[in-house]
Amino acid sequence: MEEEEILIEEISDYLSSEIHRLDKLKTVISTIQSERGSSSYQDHLSHPVNQYRLIRRFTKEWVDINRLLENPENPPEFEELLLNHDEITGAAQALSRLSDVYQIEPIHFATGNATRNAPQLSFEDSFKIGNALYNKQEYYHCTKWMRAARALIPQPDNTVFPKYSDLLDYEAFCSSHSGNTPRALALTEEILKRNDHSEPERIESNWRYYQSKISDFDSFPNDYLERPSHYNPEERQRYEELCQLGYDNENILRDNNDDELSCYFFKGHENDFFSRLGPWKVEEIAKKPYVVRFYEILYEDEIDALERLGEEKLARATVFDPATHKLVNADYRVSKSAWLKDEDSKIVATYNRRISRLTGLDLEYAEQLQMSNYGIGGQYEPHFDYSRREWDIYNNRRIATWLSYLTTVEQGGGTVFTELGLHIRSIKGSAVFWYNLLPNGSGDERTRHAACPVLRGNKWVSNKWIHEFGNEWNRRCRLDEEADNLFL
Ligand SMILES: O=C(O)CCC(=O)C(=O)O
Numbered sequence: 001m002e003e004e005e006i007l008i009e010e011i012s013d014y015l016s017s018e019i020h021r022l023d024k025l026k027t028v029i030s031t032i033q034s035e036r037g038s039s040s041y042q043d044h045l046s047h048p049v050n051q052y053r054l055i056r057r058f059t060k061e062w063v064d065i066n067r068l069l070e071n072p073e074n075p076p077e078f079e080e081l082l083l084n085h086d087e088i089t090g091a092a093q094a095l096s097r098l099s100d101v102y103q104i105e106p107i108h109f110a111t112g113n114a115t116r117n118a119p120q121l122s123f124e125d126s127f128k129i130g131n132a133l134y135n136k137q138e139y140y141h142c143t144k145w146m147r148a149a150r151a152l153i154p155q156p157d158n159t160v161f162p163k164y165s166d167l168l169d170y171e172a173f174c175s176s177h178s179g180n181t182p183r184a185l186a187l188t189e190e191i192l193k194r195n196d197h198s199e200p201e202r203i204e205s206n207w208r209y210y211q212s213k214i215s216d217f218d219s220f221p222n223d224y225l226e227r228p229s230h231y232n233p234e235e236r237q238r239y240e241e242l243c244q245l246g247y248d249n250e251n252i253l254r255d256n257n258d259d260e261l262s263c264y265f266f267k268g269h270e271n272d273f274f275s276r277l278g279p280w281k282v283e284e285i286a287k288k289p290y291v292v293r294f295y296e297i298l299y300e301d302e303i304d305a306l307e308r309l310g311e312e313k314l315a316r317a318t319v320f321d322p323a324t325h326k327l328v329n330a331d332y333r334v335s336k337s338a339w340l341k342d343e344d345s346k347i348v349a350t351y352n353r354r355i356s357r358l359t360g361l362d363l364e365y366a367e368q369l370q371m372s373n374y375g376i377g378g379q380y381e382p383h384f385d386y387s388r389r390e391w392d393i394y395n396n397r398r399i400a401t402w403l404s405y406l407t408t409v410e411q412g413g414g415t416v417f418t419e420l421g422l423h424i425r426s427i428k429g430s431a432v433f434w435y436n437l438l439p440n441g442s443g444d445e446r447t448r449h450a451a452c453p454v455l456r457g458n459k460w461v462s463n464k465w466i467h468e469f470g471n472e473w474n475r476r477c478r479l480d481e482e483a484d485n486l487f488l
């Protein structure tokens, strides 16, 4: 009887720990299920908040599940899907970038007011994002996310981690490091008043420290936060203002309305019978320099095929290790671009021929077709497409760019020309063309441009960079004139 009693106790312990384990598993899996929602994957992931949450699940919830499954005989194998914490940091930085460029306060991301039909972030998520930024010493953004977490924390907070006082503590530290010590002091005083922090001595010593630093700042407004400066603040501001045109009112395309622009049907170059029979819709976007958009330049099935080819190459680049011929868990960031050759598909070759026919330019020296997919907050800061390195200047630079859009982005994700004051929306099936070099061969600085971060949607573009060589007769060297139509 005694032996049996011990056995019963042991089995009961075992049972209750197993029940506890299974309960936990159940809770985690149902959290995951509820976050996944019921819309299509494409639609779901068009929201940056959902992209963040997917990344978070593979650093937290699935890691927990993996641990909870340690004993059973046949656990599903998914270790190679788990992400390390850098991914959360990347996502936190991306959300903060969106917050800066589109002037959306983190609390609006958290409450679902940032994009149409947006999901919400919990206070834990806001804290986690703030914490990742704290670890990266990005105190300006850390302050904002901690503040959002504080606004969202359930009250009273006895059962949650972190507690309200912990959030105050983080926010105080980040405020102080972003230059607002009076704010840090006020927040620390609030912690002391609450009298529920687990390290009261540390909080008191913080309070003394902030107090000692404060005298010079007396007249600071309480919630003042200075945004860290950028290496080129004026261009940065122009870039952000132009990007903001793509946030909501999609009809506004430009803030510069000086040129007389028109739309026309383009019947092609001499001997282009194809275009004469089926002219192309062209919209002039700027005259000097000449920038045009072709509409309906790619057909639906071509777009699908190009995206598929691009995706295959992107996927291979991230998970396939050619040295070992094995699937590897790449810890470097996912590359965004893939290059497509004529031989990859008839569709690529056909499209390249079309580009050549419409621009009147020879593609023998052109680069392969580049496919780019922008991830969470994906962007490309202001740049020139032509090289400005000394050596390259005499060596076959990119004379022109043919930029195709394979998706329509719901919010954000336009291309902006910072010198021209232009915002070009990403419209599926269209392509924008411009010359990067003046007819005398020097770089045209007015072509400085950038890709705005994708706020909502999925952005696929493709670049075809056409070079000088082979085009000596197609676009002749001239000293004084600039291109003011497609064939100059
Ligand atoms: O994606 C865009 O809108 C522009 C991309 C770009 O400028 C580039 O890849 O050079």
Ligand SMILES: [Fe+2]
Pocket (backbone or CB within 6 Å): 383, 384, 385, 449
């Ligand atoms: Fe570019």
